[in-house]
Amino acid sequence: MTLFARYGYAAVSMRQIAGEVGVQAGALYNYTADKQSLLFDLLKGHMVDLRTALDAQPNSASPQDRLEAFTRFHIRFHLERPQAVFISYMELRNLTPENFRVIEDLRRSYEGVLEAILKTGRDAGEFHVADTKVTALAIIAMLTGVNTWYRSGGRLSLAEVEAIYWDMVRKAVT
Amino acid sequence: MTLFARYGYAAVSMRQIAGEVGVQAGALYNYTADKQSLLFDLLKGHMVDLRTALDAQPNSASPQDRLEAFTRFHIRFHLERPQAVFISYMELRNLTPENFRVIEDLRRSYEGVLEAILKTGRDAGEFHVADTKVTALAIIAMLTGVNTWYRSGGRLSLAEVEAIYWDMVRKAVT
DNA sequence: GCTTGTTCTGAACAAACGTTCAGTTAACCT
């Protein structure tokens, strides 16, 4: 994961990976069918973790509370695994078509959770969003963007970042 | 550019590029010093175009109008060059350190324009943003996200997309 | 027709690629 995140899937050789774990290249094939599976298992594991962690969140009552919970969860979860997140966005095109479809479905299901929150809030008259699908994607893109600049120990704490983003999300949909 | 966007810099060979333009691999070296320069020139050209096009925009008076102009400009410009945008986000790590620094500086200067707008608006009491730097990055991430899903001829027109995003940006900062 | 300068080919280079596999080494159970 570290090597893929640093140099990219295509630029990392099986010999490099083997060297990093103190083994010869051939030994890797006792654990993985091929290089492609290495990438796929990484991405699938990440997406499943994401969905599992989201489902483990306590269910809030109001749409507003649920949206806040989602926002804070997304930021926290993504900031805890910058490498997996990075790879999940950058290496999609290096998946075989069938593997790609699996990851894409997982992601769409995650996006669907946010969209459902927005729909509920709009139907309840609490949110004012022109298009729940587009708004969900826009919010996720905004939140995931934190990963490109946040460094722990930097100017802002995680709590401050969460507060800033939640403030923007809340205002954007109400 | 097409090949880099489709398969990624590392996965595209000079022979593939040569084949695409109907020439042998060796002939490419009459036009480029090496493969790295090919990528760098592409990214630098894109960033310079971006900055040039932004500066060519008519200057609006109020912070709100300037923010709207920026929002619409960013969406339009990025949707017009999906390949260059994609490469500019994905292939940064394949630049040599000194080339990377050049591109990063150009991008930071672009982000600075948006931050300046936010600062002006906040000082004028029109915007309420907790952190202009973070807000600028959040807005840009949100807007650039359009490229991941928008397809011309799809459900929404460019004008509709601009309107939806501008509505979110406006509400998020006021 | 000859010269000049530019552009291209086609082969060559050493290095690196993913993957396989016979054979060695290590670990564990009886």
Added chain:
DNA sequence: AGGTTAACTGAACGTTTGTTCAGAACAAGC
């Protein structure tokens, strides 16, 4: 101590990589 299984090495395979370069092809001017 012996036997079984799992893990690893090290070499090999056929390709492919970025880049170089001598020579062929080509166009332009006289």
